[in-house]
Amino acid sequence: MAAERGLLPALLLVLLAGGGQQPGAADYCSWRGSGLSWEPRSRAVEQVHLRCTEGSLEWMYPAQALRVVLEPNLSSAQHTTVCIKPARDFQGASIYVEHAGQLHLVASPQRDISRRTASFQYELLSNQSGPDFKKMALVKAMCRPCDNVELLMAICSSDFVVKGSIRNVSHDSENHMSQVDVNVQKVYRQKNRIFQQDEASGEWRGPIRTLLQCKVKKGAGDFLFTGNEHFGEAWLGCAPRFKDFSFIYHAARERRANPCEFQLN
Known part of the structure; x- marks a missing residue:
């Protein structure tokens, strides 16, 4: 462990999938603390319990090691995927995941510890065939057209569903992603306020x-944009042309094959 070798402090992440909450335990989604309050000569590892499926951690002036135990109320899940997003200015510690008694490095050591702040966001996704599984399946469909079943499911299980047109497309080769700026005509659903009304123009917009690798290009016409949110950002799932989806939905409804009711108008 890095702390024992006199190098950088370490963040140790332990996932107890299906661990559940202890009776009377609070839902601690996020934690913020400082290593300055710890005994300098102590070799004890501080421990923090986080009991939500998403949250954040900020460790200022990291020292020694911090063991973060993720034990959300996922009693029905046998396997869970952990997503971690270090902050841009992450400094002063290494992140390890503890599995079967072994430590696996997931964030490279940062030698410049002048800022001394180690922070990250986390998300937990269930791998079982529930809503989260459907979300992960939609993420995999980013770079290919969704079939009719996926389109119909997208309006039921996505974090956001909006009708709009493409205002602009920009590409970030360094971070291997593209951003689609959307002029929104109607917000059917959104988990958080990613799509908002511009005060100056009065138009609804959102990224x-x-x-x-999907090589998204700007196209004319109206689309039905669906997808999911990760770390406060909207990620594209299925995005059919609105007129095409409208035809597919009404046809499925006539056959009573639509998985959920959806008001297109």
């Missing part, structure tokens, strides 16, 4: 991200 949607996707993988650079």
Whole structure:
């Protein structure tokens, strides 16, 4: 462990999938603390319990090691995927995931510790065949057209569903992603306020991200944009032309094959 060798402090992440909450335990989604309050000569590892499926951690002036135990109320899930997004100015510690008694480095050591702030966001996704599984399936569909079943499911399980047109497309080769700026005509659903009304123009707008490898281009016409949010950002799932989706939905409804009711108008 890095702290024992006198190098940089370490963040140790431990996932107890299905661990659940202890009776009376609070839902601690995020944690913020400082290593300055710790005993300098102590070799004890401080421990923090986070009991939500998403949150953040900020460790200022990291020292020694911090063991972060993720034990959300996922009692029905046998396997769970952990997503970690270090802050841009992440400094002063290394991130390890503890699995089966072994430490696996997931964030490279940062030698410049002048800022001394180690912070990241986390998300937990269930791998079982529930809503989260459907979300992960839609993420995999980013770079290919969705079939009719996926389109119909997208309006039921996505974090956001909006009708709009493409205002602009920009590409970020360094981070391997593209951003689609959308002029929104109607917000059917959104988890958070990613799509907002511009005070100056009164128009509704919002950014949607996707993988650079998808080679997204600006197209004319109206689309139904669906997808999911990760770390406060909208990621594209299925995005059919609105008139095409309208035809597919009404046809499925006549056959009573639509998975959920959706008001297109």
